[in-house]
């Protein structure tokens with residue numbers, strides 16, 4: 038393999054293999070549930086345990102999810118796709134082979150656009166294929182290389198995965214982080230992925246360094262330069278932040294090696310999150326090590342028709358643009374309101390019932406603001422969206438003040454769990470009727486002749502004192518602006 042000779046400036050090249058768990062009710066080749074379980078090895082059957090004679094049956098839902106991903110990344114979906122066996126021995130893989138896709142993956146040659154520091158970037162996606170997740174290992178008394186013993190749990194075995202393989206189009210760890218955020222956003226919009234689920238996104242990252250002179254316009258690097266560069270594959274990355282840290286570390290490690298005239302070994306390295314370093318695991322496996330051959334227990338799958346039948350929702354970029362145009366939202370508000378599909382759907386619901394400005398204030402500022410303050414997300418209140426809509430209605434129909442709605446009702450809804458009408462009733466927040474306010478204004482004037490005199494002699498503070506008196510009499514349920522006007526009218 039060619040090595041970088043020049044000790045001048047070096048550029049970083051990164052390509053990703055992202056494993057994404059698809060959200061389906063059951064596993065990809067059997068009927069076992071994919072719900073997280075409290076006990077290990079309770080969501081298993083002969084198929085996902087790899088017992089002799091057990092036969093796989095493909096889950097339609099997994100194929101549907103894969104087609105959705107393919108459409109979202111603008112990939113070619115072939116007429117027919119098929120499965121292969123990837124043979125290797127590891128304790129988390131009971132069959133001693135993984136059913137995956139090889140020469141006819143379900144998604145080919147797609148791309149994903151994302152923003153990094155305000156600039157648009159596009160990364161090519163070489164392929165995205167379906168496969169089964171292995172089980173999971175729990176190392177006891179240490180990490181993978183120091184544990185006393187290791188336990189295996191096959192609950193995860195057979196969970197549908199998509200492996201998304203990018204072209205080596207990234208030029209920094211920072212770009213990788215932005216890409217991953219965008220990928221998750223798109224997958225969540227499609228409804229095929231749950232970012233909250235432990236281990237639902239796992240990343241292997243390939244990194245090499247090349248001469249900075251090789252980098253042309255828009256980051257272009259010739260294919261033979263890329264093929265010749267020795268690269269490492271960093272495994273065990275499980276978060277966006279982890280990816281950025283692991284790759285920043287690995288880039289520096291390789292640069293140091295090259296600058297000291299040493300070769301970068303082509304190898305697999307392990308990201309040690311706790312220590313913040315990558316460590317050498319083994320020399321990189323090659324394709325021939327896996328002895329791929331056709332999975333004879335599964336027929337080839339005709340996907341041509343599915344492509345037409347399966348629809349995908351409006352994706353985040355398109356929705357953001359539409360929100361700006363249709364509702365006249367600022368960039369910032371449109372970004373917030375499309376941060377997840379659920380938030381966007383809720384906003385549009387409220388906007389259709391009341392008005393867009395009120396909906397934007399309520400969802401983007403009040404709701405997201407109060408949730409954020411409590412370290413909560415909209416997913417934590419998804420069974421209470423009707424109650425929140427009711428609260429907006431109380432404001433829209435002028436039954437309570439906007440200030441009380443946010444500062445008292447919404448906060449108490451989130452902290453104590455009551456519904457808005459109960460809180461309004463209990464706290465006596467219903468806007469006081471015009472007559473009652475008028476009575477309170479007259480009382481306040483009668484009871485405070487000194488303040489009235491001050492007002493007439495031009496002392497500005499006097500009116501505020503009187504407003505305060507009226508607010509007290511009405512238990513804070515009158516609108517201070519209205520009170521101010523009523524007082525002035527009465528005093529003139």
Ligand code: ADP
Nearest residue numbers: 050051052053203204205243244245263266268
């Ligand atoms: P392999 O034969 O090792 O599987 P692939 O061509 O399939 O190689 O690429 C695997 C991953 O390595 C892809 O994510 C790809 O983007 C990445 N990759 C390829 N060349 C480079 C490179 N020079 N530097 C960094 N990553 C690379």
Ligand code: ZN
Nearest residue numbers: 067069082085
């Ligand atoms: Zn099973």
Ligand code: MG
Nearest residue numbers: 054163202324
């Ligand atoms: Mg490969």
